Amino acid sequence: MSGRKAQAARNDELILQAARAxxxxxxxxxxxAVAEKAGxxxxxxxxxxxxxxxxxxxxxxxxxxxxxxxxxxxxxxxGDAWExxxxxxxxxxxxxxxSLTIKLAGTFHPTEELHHDAARSGALATEIHRRTVEAGxxxxxxxxxxxxxxxxxxxxxxxxxxxxxxxxxxxxxxLATDALRVPxxxxxxxGPPPEDEELSARWSPG
Amino acid sequence: MSGRKAQAARNDELILQAARAxxxxxxxxxxxAVAEKAGxxxxxxxxxxxxxxxxxxxxxxxxxxxxxxxxxxxxxxxGDAWExxxxxxxxxxxxxxxSLTIKLAGTFHPTEELHHDAARSGALATEIHRRTVEAGxxxxxxxxxxxxxxxxxxxxxxxxxxxxxxxxxxxxxxLATDALRVPxxxxxxxGPPPEDEELSARWSPG
DNA sequence: ATAGAACGGAACCGTACGTTCCCGTATGAT
DNA sequence: ATCATACGGGAACGTACGGTTCCGTTCTAT
Numbered sequence: 001m002s003g004r005k006a007q008a009a010r011n012d013e014l015i016l017q018a019a020r021a022x023x024x025x026x027x028x029x030x031x032x033a034v035a036e037k038a039g040x041x042x043x044x045x046x047x048x049x050x051x052x053x054x055x056x057x058x059x060x061x062x063x064x065x066x067x068x069x070x071x072x073x074x075x076x077x078x079g080d081a082w083e084x085x086x087x088x089x090x091x092x093x094x095x096x097x098x099s100l101t102i103k104l105a106g107t108f109h110p111t112e113e114l115h116h117d118a119a120r121s122g123a124l125a126t127e128i129h130r131r132t133v134e135a136g137x138x139x140x141x142x143x144x145x146x147x148x149x150x151x152x153x154x155x156x157x158x159x160x161x162x163x164x165x166x167x168x169x170x171x172x173x174x175l176a177t178d179a180l181r182v183p184x185x186x187x188x189x190x191g192p193p194p195e196d197e198e199l200s201a202r203w204s205p206g
Numbered sequence: 207m208s209g210r211k212a213q214a215a216r217n218d219e220l221i222l223q224a225a226r227a228x229x230x231x232x233x234x235x236x237x238x239a240v241a242e243k244a245g246x247x248x249x250x251x252x253x254x255x256x257x258x259x260x261x262x263x264x265x266x267x268x269x270x271x272x273x274x275x276x277x278x279x280x281x282x283x284x285g286d287a288w289e290x291x292x293x294x295x296x297x298x299x300x301x302x303x304x305s306l307t308i309k310l311a312g313t314f315h316p317t318e319e320l321h322h323d324a325a326r327s328g329a330l331a332t333e334i335h336r337r338t339v340e341a342g343x344x345x346x347x348x349x350x351x352x353x354x355x356x357x358x359x360x361x362x363x364x365x366x367x368x369x370x371x372x373x374x375x376x377x378x379x380x381l382a383t384d385a386l387r388v389p390x391x392x393x394x395x396x397g398p399p400p401e402d403e404e405l406s407a408r409w410s411p412g
Numbered sequence: 413a414t415a416g417a418a419c420g421g422a423a424c425c426g427t428a429c430g431t432t433c434c435c436g437t438a439t440g441a442t
Numbered sequence: 443a444t445c446a447t448a449c450g451g452g453a454a455c456g457t458a459c460g461g462t463t464c465c466g467t468t469c470t471a472t
Contacts, residue, residue: 005439007449007450008448008449008450011449011450028234030428030429030430031429031430031431032429032430032452035451035452040450040451041449041450041451041452042430042431042432042450042451042452043432043433043449043450043451043452044449044450044451046430046431046432047448047449047450051430051431052429052430052431142381146377146378146381149363149365149374149378150378150381152362152363153359153360153362153363153378154359156358156359156362157355157358157359159355168355171352172352172355172356172359175348175352175356175382175385176381176382176385178385179381179382179384179385211470213418213419213469214417214418214419217418217419236459236460236461237460237461237462238460238461241420241421246419246420247418247419247420247421248419248420248421248461248462248463249418249419249420249421249463249464250418250419250420252461252462252463253417253418253419257461257462258460258461258462
């Protein structure tokens with residue numbers, strides 16, 4: 001496969017990669033920045049997506065699907081509950097879907113499919129959380145929403161290049177993990193945990 | 207003191223409060239939003255500050271000074287080293303200077319005074335960190351820069367109104383605090399800690 | 413009553429960005 | 443070899459937004 005079709009197929013991927021990188025770094029970035037990063041013209045973008053919003057929806061959807069995939073993989077693990085959970089957290093941090101999904105929330109009109117996938121990802125997160133708590137591995141005063149917010153905090157770290165950022169995120173994930181594990185003595189956490197509704201409210205545009 | 211002078215003095219404060227609130231919520235907010243929130247006209251702003259940048263510098267400077275004040279107060283405490291440190295962290299979270307100072311970094315040209323205060327705040331942070339580690343209360347593989355980044359993560363939490371946000375920040379501060387304390391068993395944190403230089407690099411505009 | 417400070421807010425202007433449009437180019441069929 | 447065409451590059455367009463300026467108004471002090 002070569003020639004025009006090949007370039008088009010390559011551009012499909014180039015554009016998505018570039019868009020992911022650009023909007024992760026700056027959710028308000030202009031569409032021209034994506035084109036430049038991808039090394040293509042603007043019309044190559046508009047040939048594929050009718051608008052900026054459509055591109056954002058695509059990115060967000062892909063991120064959500066990746067999130068679901070990672071979580072399902074963790075749920076499929078049979079070994080130690082704590083290790084599965086810790087691995088799940090590392091997987092989410094590596095996938096880096098929170099940066100995009102959350103920071104883009106509210107900048108576009110969520111599609112039906114997006115809503116569906118969001119619901120599914122929520123259910124999966126609840127499931128792995130429940131399982132880990134029931135195994136007595138995760139301190140029980142930490143809720144699913146706590147974990148979500150914690151992952152957002154870690155995603156808020158952005159320092160140096162991509163590699164360094166990933167490294168630091170894992171550093172702080174390890175720190176947080178130490179606090180989540182059940183063995184050591186903990187004080188009860190203060191304040192009611194974040195409500196699901198509080199988190200989902202941020203998705204309404206405007 | 208009443209009449210015009212009084213209103214002017216009141217507006218001084220109103221404007222600063224509004225600016226703090228508005229730019230904390232959205233660092234890229236237009237200056238008109240500040241005027242509206244303060245309930246004054248735009249010219250009331252421009253009478254006091256020659257430009258938006260000047261206002262941002264003022265806000266940033268005030269935040270830094272508050273940070274210094276809180277840290278000095280914690281350093282002055284004589285009691286248990288860990289309690290002093292934990293109180294210091296709570297004080298910083300309450301003062302909420304990180305949101306502004308960090309998120310505004312790079313959006314304006316730092317003044318000489320800003321540099322000076324930043325250096326002083328860095329020295330103070332190093333001092334209280336050193337003191338706490340030497341007292342054996344803070345796990346020694348956590349650096350000053352780690353603490354700075356941790357505080358930034360907590361400042362990245364913004365959910366619901368101001369009160370709720372503060373509540374959640376304290377919740378996660380408590381969680382992090384559990385991981386920082388020395389008694390329980392910890393794994394060595396992975397990856398080199400953030401360097402001072404990495405953090406300061408973000409201050410250059412552009 | 414009047415000068416003048418402080419203000420409110422409309423108007424101005426430059427910029428930035430999403431989108432459209434036109435043209436060059438390479439491709440694949442004839 | 444030629445030609446019709448799909449594709450992509452990037453300039454051009456229109457619009458929205460936001461910093462700054464400016465002018466008319468209001469209120470105070472004398």
